[in-house]
Amino acid sequence: MKLHEYQAKQLFAACGLPIPRGIPATSPEEAGYAFEQLHVAIANVKAQLHAGGRGKAGGILVAHSAAEAARLAGQLLGQRLVTHQTGPAGLPVTAVLIEQRVEIARELYFAITVDRSAAQPVILASASGGMEIEELAATRPETMLREPVDLEAGPRPAQIERLVRQLQIPQPLEAAAAQLFTNAYQFWRTQDAVLVEINPLIMTPDQQLLVLDAKVVVDDNALFRHPALARLRDPAQEHPLELKAAQVGIAYVGLEGNIGCLVNGAGLAMATNDIITLHGGHPANFLDVGGGATVEQVRRAFQIILEDTRVTAILVNIFGGIMKCDVIAQGLLDATRGMRLTMPLVVRLEGTNVEQGRALLAKTELPLTAAADLDDAARRVVELAKR
Amino acid sequence: MSILVDASTKVMVQGITGQAGAFHTQQMLEYGTRIVGGVTPGKGGARVEGVAVFNTVAETVQATGANASIIYVPASHGLAAITEALDAGVPLIVVITEGIPTIDMMRVRQRLAQGHTRLIGPNCPGIITPEACKLGIMPGYIHRRGSVAVVSRSGTLTYDAVWQLTQAGLGQSTCIGIGGDPILGTGFVDALGLLEDDAETEAVVLIGEIGGTEEETAAAFIRSAVHKPVFAFIAGRNAPPDKRMGHAGAIIAGGLGTAAAKIAALKAAGVTIIDSPAAIGSTVASRLGKKAKTIQTT
Structure with a gap:
């Protein structure tokens, strides 16, 4: 689960991390009031959405008065902002952060994430912050520092010293930097974060270290032990169909094509999208009803696919494991009956009782094609979707 | 030959009284897997599909000689269940449970690095040596x-x-x-x-x-x-x-x-x-x- 910048900064402040003074607002009035509260001559009005690249996309504006802060907040709030990370539909701005403007002498990069193969946390840092991390890691990998961290002990003094030295932190800021790295790790560990990214971490001309922007992703699987974090979820940042699907235990990701896919199991669902593409088709979605496909899940999945108006044909690919194919076939018929399904539906069933399952499907009056195998299914649905 | 499991593998089921645990116990038995015991804290003495249920992994190992465990407990109990199996020295642990926190698995990996236990999973279908032992779903x-x-x-x-x-x-x-x-x-x-x-x-x-x-x-x-x-x-x-x-x-x-x-x-x-x-x-x-x-x- 991603946090907004303002949420991350509030949690950071509670952990002793240095952040610029700022106040979030969800209306122009609040934004104007926030500007007044800051007692500054100039402030940033920063759009809050779950994507980077806001600056270039016009999501960070400058206000010189409370009235201007209110007006700019009014422009941003409720708009969908398109950045290079959001996709063409953009993401809605659900809040703005009114924040003091600070002068920047240097920009650093600091992050803590999971090293999957080593099964431990890792600190990534660079003396050249501000830039996109992917770009930096790709073009100048030697500038990216990596410090594996012991889960329980946290970063050791020698590691912190090394970071301070390699990031060329000036002597007066050494203690503050060391404290910041330690506190950031404490936050990561205690909040079950999977990513804490401070980009940029800045030094001001008057020798202050500040977290200028923050990206935090917390472990969805650990939310059960962090009820306060779970309440920070912003459903407006999620695709409405993805959200609806997630609520009934279906993994759904909207794609750009026109072939609706209904599959059991994530790997098989990805493979189904792959084989459709191999045959020249374009999947409209990735949809995983779960490995154990129940009739009820299949029915719900159909409803989700049919809400996507771009879909012109549907492919159902179920490997009936424990659940028998005849049961699934009956479920499919029950689910589609009464839905007035007008578009072609190709069904590939495999597994226990597959013959009985196919026999049931053969009897229906629905526009349904029972495929012989996965390859046949993909070929047929691609053909039907073109018509 | 085969690896890790064969007809001699003696299996215990952690979380045997839960819905998934009980269902897959029945399925594994049907396949011919030697299931020697189940574990659910507080349900010791019960039976599931004819399999004796114990309160702890240690008791099960002692009473049955189980040398493999399959875990079906809820994600919030995953770390505790795995730790219990590791403490009891079970040589093979298969974790079916989905949704165990990443930090919990980091702690498990630290334990695995110190011992000789083989752990498969989590969030996996398990392992099977056909016609000998099915330890999974x-x-x-x-x-x-x-x-x-x-x-x-x-x-x-x-x-x-x-x-x-x-x-x-x-x-x-x-x-x-x-x-x-x-x-x-x-x-x-x-x-x-x-x-x-x-x-x-x-x-x-x-x-x-x-x-x-x-x-x-x-x-x-x-x-x-x-x-x-x-x-x-x-x-x-x-x-x-x-x-x-x-x-x-x-x-x-x-x-x-x-x-x-x-x-x-x-x-x-x-x-x-x-x-x-x-x-x-x-x-x-x-x-x-x-x-x-x-x-x-x-």
């Missing part, structure tokens, strides 16, 4: 005993691959679902090492997916230490970047873990890449010819 009937091993990060896609092999007349030595989570007890490299040393295994089918670097690491290992033919299918070639596709592990991060990178690494290591998920059985069959066939067991 996979449908048993799709398997035949033979000489092709399958090692995979997926669930139903693995079943599909196994079914294709069986249909093509190729039986399996051992099939392992290593799981879809970011942090795993057993990776491709561990599994490949065991299969390379297994006399019954003639070839390996590796099923990977986007995200992480498990396949890239496997490629380096195959190049240096695997002499048996390896076939691979990588799911998610057409997945858009930075989209979560259901498995926590299937996230492309920072250019690492794309299907293209994995395929290139595996190809360079001499692995036969299978482009279509429908061609797994036929590709392996045509390469191996009549060499590997189903072995009839009695």
Whole structure:
């Protein structure tokens, strides 16, 4: 689960991390009031959405008065902002952060994430912050520092010293930097974060270290032990169909094509999208009803696919494991009956009782094609979707 | 031969009184797995499918001599259940549970590094040596005993691959679902090492997916230490970047873990890449010819 910048900064402040003074607002009035509260001559009005690249996309504006802060907040709030990370539909701005403007002498990069193969946390840092991390890691990998961290002990003094030295932190800021790295790790560990990214971490001309922007992703699987974090979820940042699907235990990701896919199991669902593409088709979605496909899940999945108006044909690919194919076939018929399904539906069933399952499907009056195998299914649905 | 499990494996089920635990206990028994006991704290003395239930793992080991455990507890109890099995010195632990926090699995991996326990999963379908021992949730009937091993990060896609092999007349030595989570007890490299040393295994089918670097690491290992033919299918070639596709592990991060990178690494290591998920059985069959066939067991 991603946090907004303002949420991350509030949690950071509670952990002793240095952040610029700022106040979030969800209306122009609040934004104007926030500007007044800051007692500054100039402030940033920063759009809050779950994507980077806001600056270039016009999501960070400058206000010189409370009235201007209110007006700019009014422009941003409720708009969908398109950045290079959001996709063409953009993401809605659900809040703005009114924040003091600070002068920047240097920009650093600091992050803590999971090293999957080593099964431990890792600190990534660079003396050249501000830039996109992917770009930096790709073009100048030697500038990216990596410090594996012991889960329980946290970063050791020698590691912190090394970071301070390699990031060329000036002597007066050494203690503050060391404290910041330690506190950031404490936050990561205690909040079950999977990513804490401070980009940029800045030094001001008057020798202050500040977290200028923050990206935090917390472990969805650990939310059960962090009820306060779970309440920070912003459903407006999620695709409405993805959200609806997630609520009934279906993994759904909207794609750009026109072939609706209904599959059991994530790997098989990805493979189904792959084989459709191999045959020249374009999947409209990735949809995983779960490995154990129940009739009820299949029915719900159909409803989700049919809400996507771009879909012109549907492919159902179920490997009936424990659940028998005849049961699934009956479920499919029950689910589609009464839905007035007008578009072609190709069904590939495999597994226990597959013959009985196919026999049931053969009897229906629905526009349904029972495929012989996965390859046949993909070929047929691609053909039907073109018509 | 086979790896990790065979007809002599004595299995305990942690979380046996839960819905999934009870159902799969019945399924495993039906397949012929030797289930010697179950564990649910506070339910000691009960019976599930005729299997005696104990309060603790230690009691179960002592009373039954169990040498493998399969875990079906809820995710919030995952760490505690695994820790209990590790404390009792169970040599093989299979974790079916989905949704265990990443930090909990980091702690498990620290424990695993200190001992000799083999842990498979979490969030995996388990392991099966056909016609001998099914320690997992996979449908048993799709398997035949033979000489092709399958090692995979997926669930139903693995079943599909196994079914294709069986249909093509190729039986399996051992099939392992290593799981879809970011942090795993057993990776491709561990599994490949065991299969390379297994006399019954003639070839390996590796099923990977986007995200992480498990396949890239496997490629380096195959190049240096695997002499048996390896076939691979990588799911998610057409997945858009930075989209979560259901498995926590299937996230492309920072250019690492794309299907293209994995395929290139595996190809360079001499692995036969299978482009279509429908061609797994036929590709392996045509390469191996009549060499590997189903072995009839009695």
